[in-house]
Amino acid sequence: MVEVTLTESLAAGDPEAFAALYDRLAGRLLGAARTMTGSAEDAQDVVQEVFVELARMRTRLTGILDLEAYMFAMLRNAVRRRGRRTAVDRRAVLALAQMHRATGAWSEAPRLPDDELAAAVARLPSTQRDVLALKIDGGLTFAEIAVVMETSLHTAASRYRYALERLRAALGGRKEKS
């Protein structure tokens, strides 16, 4: 019922509803966007773009049942559009991460544990990286991820598993702390 009320308030153009939605989802959206783009700055821009887009097409929200999944779907689309616009590839993302490390600006660097893992995540196929972002950063269930990525639940779960296996392979013989 709360979800429906929030959706209706958003559709009506209530600024307080947008603030409430931001407070509820901004952290997770930023985290997912950062994993998807590999850049904290891009993530901030993408999340802003999502909220602006949401405000523009708010009248279409009345039929939305899962607002969170809808927001993450918008986020993924925004990341894709941004990727096409700026043609940022993974090497550029890694170069940016290295530059941030060199300048000591770690607060703006990718929020992943370390360079090695960040590099491994950046090298994942985009579909696997997106699943990882939605699951780890977004906190979505596989059912929600399947909706966001317009695929089956089984495919979403498989992509997540493949992503983890690739990361393990990329990290090679490094001993993981259990």
Add this chain to the structure above:
Amino acid sequence: MSRSVDPRIDAIERRLVSHTTCDVPSGHRDRVLAAVRDVLAEDLETIVPSDSEIGLKGASALLAIALSTALIIVVPWSFLGRPLLPVPTESTLMARARSAGIDLPVETVATTDHSVHQPRQTPSPMPAHDAIRWRHLIIGDL
């Protein structure tokens, strides 16, 4: 978090999850919500036009309706109605002559389609006294 049979994968997953603390950059919230408010304000301006805009649009609409009405209704009916309406063929001069008791030698039937400004081909003869009064009426020289 899913559970894998491979402890190394589990460890990687835990490492990823452990670094997903949500830290919203300072100022981002204000920037995003300001952009949202701008969009909402723009849309409101678009949806609800000002009074002057309504007046301008209303005036244009009224003008269009008036022109359409004139073209569709008034003009055709005016053409249709013309033969049925009495045509005023009596000039001011002739009216004054008639009020002065002069028996004009031309017909002044109200519904005739003959112009009073065109002389008849076969005018009737005018009596002499009427001719004098007629001349006086025209040029004022008695």
